[in-house]
Every structure is written in C-alpha cells, then in structure tokens.
Amino acid sequence: MPRPVEALIHSDALAHNLRRARVSAPDAKVWAVVKANAYGHGIEHAFAGLKGADGFALLDLKEAERVRALGWRGPILLLEGCFEVRDLEACSRLNLWHTVHHEAQIDMLAAHKTHTPHQVFLKMNSGMNRLGFRPAAYQHAWRRLSGLTQVESIVLMTHLSDADGARGIAHQLALFEATTQGLSGERTLANSAATLRFAAQQDTVRADWVRPGIMVYGSSPDYPQRGIADWDLQPTMSLRAQIIATQDLKAGEQVGYGSRFTAERDMRLGVVACGYADGYPRVVPDGTPVLVNDVRTRLVGRVSMDMITVDLTPVPEAGVGSVATLWGMSPGGAVLPIDEIALAAGTIGYELMCALAPRVPTRAV
Ligand SMILES: *Cc1c(COP(=O)(O)O)cnc(C)c1O
Numbered sequence: 002m003p004r005p006v007e008a009l010i011h012s013d014a015l016a017h018n019l020r021r022a023r024v025s026a027p028d029a030k031v032w033a034v035v036k037a038n039a040y041g042h043g044i045e046h047a048f049a050g051l052k053g054a055d056g057f058a059l060l061d062l063k064e065a066e067r068v069r070a071l072g073w074r075g076p077i078l079l080l081e082g083c084f085e086v087r088d089l090e091a092c093s094r095l096n097l098w099h100t101v102h103h104e105a106q107i108d109m110l111a112a113h114k115t116h117t118p119h120q121v122f123l124k125m126n127s128g129m130n131r132l133g134f135r136p137a138a139y140q141h142a143w144r145r146l147s148g149l150t151q152v153e154s155i156v157l158m159t160h161l162s163d164a165d166g167a168r169g170i171a172h173q174l175a176l177f178e179a180t181t182q183g184l185s186g187e188r189t190l191a192n193s194a195a196t197l198r199f200a201a202q203q204d205t206v207r208a209d210w211v212r213p214g215i216m217v218y219g220s221s222p223d224y225p226q227r228g229i230a231d232w233d234l235q236p237t238m239s240l241r242a243q244i245i246a247t248q249d250l251k252a253g254e255q256v257g258y259g260s261r262f263t264a265e266r267d268m269r270l271g272v273v274a275c276g277y278a279d280g281y282p283r284v285v286p287d288g289t290p291v292l293v294n295d296v297r298t299r300l301v302g303r304v305s306m307d308m309i310t311v312d313l314t315p316v317p318e319a320g321v322g323s324v325a326t327l328w329g330m331s332p333g334g335a336v337l338p339i340d341e342i343a344l345a346a347g348t349i350g351y352e353l354m355c356a357l358a359p360r361v362p363t364r365a366v
Pocket of ligand 1 (some may be wrong): 034036080160191192193194212213214215216222
C-alpha cells in the first residue's frame, strides 16, 4: 500500500469559483490563471473544472503546450511574454497570445516572421514597478507595436499591487486611465482581489478581461479580513492523510522533536502520515487546526518530515485508518480553508498550494 497521503482536486469547486468570478465581472471575459502548474493543483487535474474559462493565462511555454495537449483551442496568454526569439516561434505555432513589457520584446517581434499576426498584451507599469512600460513610454510602445505587420491587436494591460490591501487601486487606475487615453484596444487590470473587492467599480476595473487566480483555487485574496465563506468560494485542494498510529499520553508527557508540546492532561494522539516533505509547513504552532474525520481538532508537537501529531480528544472514535484533512474539505464535507493554515505559518494560501510536494499523489475528483 502506498503511503496514505493524497491531494484531491475538486473539479466542481473550481467550476463554482470560476462562476463566482463571472458573477463579479458579468460583462468581462475571464482568464483562468494557471501559472505555477495551476497554483500547485496540476494543470491536467484542474483543467476539467476550469474549461469554462475564456482563456488560460500562464508563464511557461511547457505549460502552454500542456494546455494545448488537453485539447484547448481557445486563447492562451503568456503573462511574462517571450524570453527569447524561439519563444515567438512557439507563439506562432501554438497560437499563443503574449505580453510585451519591455522594448527588446518589440524588437524581437519586429524581426519575427509569421503568417498569422499575434495578439499582444502591452503592459504598463502603473506603480507595481516590476514589469511594464512606464507611463511616459507607454504610448510610444503602443505606436511601435501597432505599426508592425506581426501584430494583429493590442490589449492594454496593467497589474495592481494593492488590490487586497489598504492602499487600494485608485492611484493605479487613474494612471492607467490617463495613460491609455485615446488608445484603442481591450483592457485588462483585475486579479482576484480587484475582481472581488472592486466589483462595484467594474466598468473601469474589470474592463474587458479579468485575470483571477487565487480565488479560483479557493483561497481568499484578502484573508483574514474576509475568508472564503464570505466570498462564497469553495476549497479546490484537499490535502488528506490517514492516522497511522495512536499514542496515549499521560499528563506532563511530551510529543515530538524538541518536546515542544506537553500534555495538559491524559490524552490520546493521532500520528498522521503527512509532514513538511509533503508540503505541510513546518513552522506552524501547536493549536493549528486539523480535521479528523469531520471534526476540528488541533496539531500538537512539531511538524516532522513525514508526520504530524494531532489531539484526538474531540474525536474519541478516531483511530488508525481515520482520515485527517490538513486543509480543504473532509470526506464528510467539513471545510478547513487553506488560508487558516497559511496564516498559522505566516504566509498566504498561494505559497502552500504551490508548495505541495511532488511526492503527494494528486487526483481530480
Ligand atoms: C498571477 C497573476 C494574476 C492572478 O493573481 P491572483 O492574485 O492569484 O488572482 C493576474 N495577473 C497577473 C499578471 C499575474 O501574474
């Protein structure tokens, strides 16, 4: 028997969360962002749930090839564009749309021979200061691109740095509006946080395309301010493992490396076949929530490479073979949002899902 740990990818939940993006942006087309192997879910596993999207956005040519291999004929967008000339050939061959965010990419395109002109997304740096043309250079880049026979159409694009936080998006929106005055073309600005939190401003924010990532994967972009239940999102990845041993601890006894946890009273522990080598974060403290069967209990003792230990006090019926859900949905439908574990680990849901270890067998359900 293989080690009893697995990650389930919930196709219905992916489809639900995608519809949720459509509800927030009813007139926009939706890119399902599937970079980083669909945020750790596995592109092949996530595809069934996400094929209702208008397109797939990602960064890696290999991933684009995988989406094409699944039979997807619709739009695919390379969010960082082409890194070298050969990538443009792949764009022509696979009909990939690509972002243009610096001058050298325009030079490459100008020298590229293609029968079918490309759809390009011209990225403006509206304050994130990562990728894109500064406002002062944007119109010039647009004119250069629109003069190329290799270009069929130009979508105006920017990325928001604070859609999930206090600073908000008004300053970037204003700059984008001002800079793109008079330029024709579709527009795209919104990530998950902007799609959900600024739904009321959707004329400007959602524009023609929205680009939701994290919300589609059942994590709230502004947790802990709001959780997935507040946004009507469902968990899409369930990390589950079985209890492989139990221990009866006497009051005053310890468990695990460094004896971090001391039993307050006599108690029963479950040893769960999942550790940091599976992608469960080592840094989480005692008390981090875990579901056993469908009951919420807590982690006790340090996370080790292949195991964690959990308090079975609230689930006396649990024993060897019982299912622990580390995040996601339990077999009976109880929900433990990945955001809760991320918060306990001092990080965000994105990082945990992307860090699911390759050794964990994953399947779509
Ligand atoms: C990753 C990414 C997104 C999606 O962001 P979420 O916060 O996951 O919704 C959107 N646009 C671009 C350019 C990205 O790189």
